[in-house]
Amino acid sequence: MNPNSDLFEYLKQKASWVRKETLKIHKIAQETRIASSLSAVEIFVTLYYGKIINFDPANLRWEKRDRLVISKGHGAISFYPILADVGYFDKGELGNVGQEGSFLGCIPDCIIPGFETTNGALGHGLGVACGISLALKRKGRNEKVFVILGDGELFEGSIWEAVMFAGEHRLDNLIVIIDHNKVCMLDYCRNVIDLGSLDDKFRVFKWKAETVDGHDVYSLYNALAALKEVKEDKPRVLIAHTIKGKGVPRLETDALSHVKNLKAEEIDAILAELK
Amino acid sequence: MKAMRDVFIEGIYNRMHQDSTLFFISADFGSPKLDKLREEFKDRFINVGIAEQNLINISTGLALEGFTVYAYAIAPFLTMRAYEQIRVNVSLHAQLKEININLIGVGAGLSYDVSGPTHHCLEDITLMRTLPHLVLFSPSDWKLAEKFVDYSIKIKKPKYLRFDGKPLPQIYSHIEDSDFLNGFKELVKGEKICLVSTGIMTHKAIKVAHLLKDSPTQIGVIDIFMLKPLNETLFLEALNRYDWVITLEEAFINKGGLDSLVASVMGRKNSKVRLKRIGFEDAYVFDMGSREYLHQLNHLDEKSVINTIEACQGVV
Numbered sequence: 001m002n003p004n005s006d007l008f009e010y011l012k013q014k015a016s017w018v019r020k021e022t023l024k025i026h027k028i029a030q031e032t033r034i035a036s037s038l039s040a041v042e043i044f045v046t047l048y049y050g051k052i053i054n055f056d057p058a059n060l061r062w063e064k065r066d067r068l069v070i071s072k073g074h075g076a077i078s079f080y081p082i083l084a085d086v087g088y089f090d091k092g093e094l095g096n097v098g099q100e101g102s103f104l105g106c107i108p109d110c111i112i113p114g115f116e117t118t119n120g121a122l123g124h125g126l127g128v129a130c131g132i133s134l135a136l137k138r139k140g141r142n143e144k145v146f147v148i149l150g151d152g153e154l155f156e157g158s159i160w161e162a163v164m165f166a167g168e169h170r171l172d173n174l175i176v177i178i179d180h181n182k183v184c185m186l187d188y189c190r191n192v193i194d195l196g197s198l199d200d201k202f203r204v205f206k207w208k209a210e211t212v213d214g215h216d217v218y219s220l221y222n223a224l225a226a227l228k229e230v231k232e233d234k235p236r237v238l239i240a241h242t243i244k245g246k247g248v249p250r251l252e253t254d255a256l257s258h259v260k261n262l263k264a265e266e267i268d269a270i271l272a273e274l275k
Numbered sequence: 276m277k278a279m280r281d282v283f284i285e286g287i288y289n290r291m292h293q294d295s296t297l298f299f300i301s302a303d304f305g306s307p308k309l310d311k312l313r314e315e316f317k318d319r320f321i322n323v324g325i326a327e328q329n330l331i332n333i334s335t336g337l338a339l340e341g342f343t344v345y346a347y348a349i350a351p352f353l354t355m356r357a358y359e360q361i362r363v364n365v366s367l368h369a370q371l372k373e374i375n376i377n378l379i380g381v382g383a384g385l386s387y388d389v390s391g392p393t394h395h396c397l398e399d400i401t402l403m404r405t406l407p408h409l410v411l412f413s414p415s416d417w418k419l420a421e422k423f424v425d426y427s428i429k430i431k432k433p434k435y436l437r438f439d440g441k442p443l444p445q446i447y448s449h450i451e452d453s454d455f456l457n458g459f460k461e462l463v464k465g466e467k468i469c470l471v472s473t474g475i476m477t478h479k480a481i482k483v484a485h486l487l488k489d490s491p492t493q494i495g496v497i498d499i500f501m502l503k504p505l506n507e508t509l510f511l512e513a514l515n516r517y518d519w520v521i522t523l524e525e526a527f528i529n530k531g532g533l534d535s536l537v538a539s540v541m542g543r544k545n546s547k548v549r550l551k552r553i554g555f556e557d558a559y560v561f562d563m564g565s566r567e568y569l570h571q572l573n574h575l576d577e578k579s580v581i582n583t584i585e586a587c588q589g590v591v
Contacts, residue, residue: 110371117339121363127329128364131336138318139340158360161329169321 007050011217014082015045019247020271021081021094027267029077029098031106035245035257036075036150039181039214043148043240044079046220047177048086052228053146057087060113066143067132069117071125072150072179074107079114088114123156125149126176130162133174133235144228147176152184155193166235167206174235175227179214181244185258202237214240247274276442279420280381281308283438286424287345288312291319294428298337302330302348304381309347327352331360331378338374343428349387350380350396350437354403362406365433369408375431379438383413383474384525386440388566392559400473400524401531403435404503410434411503415477418447419500422455439475441566446477446498458501461513465495468587469514470580472523473499473533479570480523483580494584499533507540514541514548519587521551523580528554551583 018041026034047053047068056062070076077097084091089103089112096102103111107120116132119125126147133145153159166174178198182189195201199209208230212223220240227236244258245251248270251260262270285308291297299312303325313320323329327348334346346353354361365376380399387394403411410432414420420438427434446462454460462477463484470480477498484494497513499505514520514537524533534552541548555573562572570576 110368118363118367121359123328124332124360124364127332127360128336128339130329131333131338132340133336134321134333135337135340135342138342158328158332161323161326162332165323165326165329165333 008218008221011042011045011049011221014049015042015217016274018045018078018081020274022078023262023267023271025077025080025094025097026262027264028095029106030261031098032077033074033258034077034262035183035248035251035260036072036181037077038246038248038251039242039244040072040075040148040179041078041246042215042217042220043177043179043242044076044082046217046224047146048082050217050221050224052221052224054143055086055114057114063141064143067116067129067145069119069125069129069132069145069147070108070115071119071147072122072153073119075150075179076108076148077106079108080104083112083114122150122153123158126159126162127165129174130166130169130171133166133171134169136173137171143173145174147174149176149178151178151180151182151189151198154178154195154198155184163202163205163207170206170233171235172233175224176235176237177224178237178239179242180239181242183244183255183257187255198239199237206234208232208234208236209239210237211239211241214242215246276444277417278306278440278442279414279417279438280306280379282417283379283420283424283436284308284312286421290424290428291316294343295319296342297345297428298334298342299345299347300330300334300337302327302352304348327357328360331357332364334376335360335364335368335374338376339368339372343375343377343431345377345379345427347379347381349394350382350399351394353378353380354396354399354435358402366406366408369433373431374433375428376433377427377436378434379436381438382440383437384439385560385566385569388569389563392561395560397525397527397555399435399437400502400526400533401535403437404531404536408432409503410501411437412500413437413473413502414500415472415474415498416443416446418445419450419455422450426455437474443475443478446481455501456506457509458505459497459499459510459513461495461497463493463496465493465517467492467517468519468521468584469495469497469517470521470523471497471499471514471533471537473502474525476523476525476575479575479577479580483577483584486577487581487584499536502533502536505536511540511544511546515546517548519549519551521553521580521583521587523575524554525575526554527557528552529557549587551587553580553583
């Protein structure tokens with residue numbers, strides 16, 4: 001992969017903008033899960049602005065679109081600014097999240113243009129994505145199925161039913177990105193059940209697994225581009241090491257960051273500091 | 276005597292030859308009739324393993340991509356292990372998108388009599404009724420199940436098919452499309468007292484009506500096979516010709532099952548018809564024995580039904 005410094009500079013700028021917009025949304029919609037949404041910023045940015053994903057905002061049912069299933073639904077508020085920016089809906093809508101009459105909830109639903117499925121409840125996305133992936137293969141199509149999983153979500157048994165299925169059925173059009181931010185709701189994941197390294201768990205079930213710094217757009221881009229192109233008859237997982245609450249020091253070190261809100265003044269101060 | 280699932284699977288098998296959009300997914304559950312289907316359609320039959328949650332999720336993904344899916348498992352595990360998958364991925368999505376998923380649950384009520392309470396299925400009517408956008412089909416014989424093959428392909432909605440696990444005698448020689456879509460059929464026209472039943476209990480209702488044929492008034496029998504959607508207007512008209520309605524179901528009563536459906540239809544229009552409910556009280560069944568024996572212990576046997584009828588006759 002040729003490092004393209006213009007692209008990575010562009011991705012970094014977009015990530016910075018998305019992080020700020022996400023904080024602004026949290027300012028008006030305090031029920032949004034801000035820490036969980038901040039850890040996934042670079043993942044969404046790389047997928048969309050890096051054109052890893054094929055999409056067409058003008059045609060939601062476009063046959064050639066790659067499918068994106070966001071299993072950690074609550075952590076996808078940072079996806080809203082991107083959807084607006086690339087044309088799925090008006091940017092003005094970002095000011096209405098969680099308000100009366102808005103289609104943008106504090107946890108996303110598939111009434112939002114750009115969302116394929118509803119995943120407010122955890123543990124469903126991967127299995128549904130396996131069904132989509134299988135459908136595309138049976139139709140002889142080349143589109144990919146991307147899935148964003150949280151690491152806390154890996155405690156759901158249904159995830160592992162799907163992991164086993166995908167490996168056995170060699171779903172090589174399936175690319176899972178784990179937002180490995182290490183924190184679930186009440187504690188660090190390792191204090192709940194320590195899964196150790198995640199990549200070997202997936203490899204045992206016949207997956208191709210890679211690990212990456214989930215806030216480094218350069219590494220993310222190269223890893224995703226490679227996973228998309230590689231010819232191997234296996235489902236792929238990219239374990240993206242991230243920091244829950246990335247960009248907000250108070251959240252970055254808090255085991256309870258998932259349930260912490262930021263007050264308006266605090267957000268203003270952070271926005272002023274973020275370049 | 277034929278099993279509903281065998282007739283239905285045979286129908287789907289035949290349709291799979293012409294229609295390449297049909298998928299059959301099983302949670303490691305079979306039937307002799309399934310053997311040739313899974314042999315011939317290796318690409319469109321998938322055994323997900325003993326994994327009901329994944330059964331529903333995989334089926335959802337396929338249906339979102341436009342396939343018609345049959346998801347097949349033992350009824351209590353299909354409906355209760357995977358309830359949230361059915362709620363979030365099937366029922367909720369169906370409000371926004373066209374998805375054709377047919378959930379085939381085998382083992383309604385006490386079909387698996389001697390397997391005990393884990394395998395009994397007394398809750399599914401209540402649970403599936405409460406989910407929006409889900410068709411609830413509870414046939415009493417294989418003829419209805421056969422009729423449902425066509426419906427399952429044409430009506431592009433999620434559906435729950437509540438099949439008995441045992442072969443049962445034929446009730447319907449023929450059923451008109453209009454009757455089928457109404458969701459119920461008055462099998463025996465009677466006076467004063469009507470038995471309203473679903474699934475296997477319709478066989479018992481018919482038998483009781485026959486046993487009491489020398490009574491001063493004929494006991495009526497209505498079979499409800501489509502609990503949702505049901506033509507409630509016509510159903511209520513049928514009920515209103517009686518003084519008493521007695522519901523019979525191999526399911527829990529007083530908590531959202533067939534009895535509650537009948538009560539809510541009557542209640543909405545302030546029907547004067549009085550209601551008695553026969554089914555399982557608020558307890559699981561650990562007793563061992565045949566289905567009929569378990570009916571006797573739980574007052575679902577013919578004699579108990581007749582006693583209830585006689586009690587109603589006393590106050591008509």
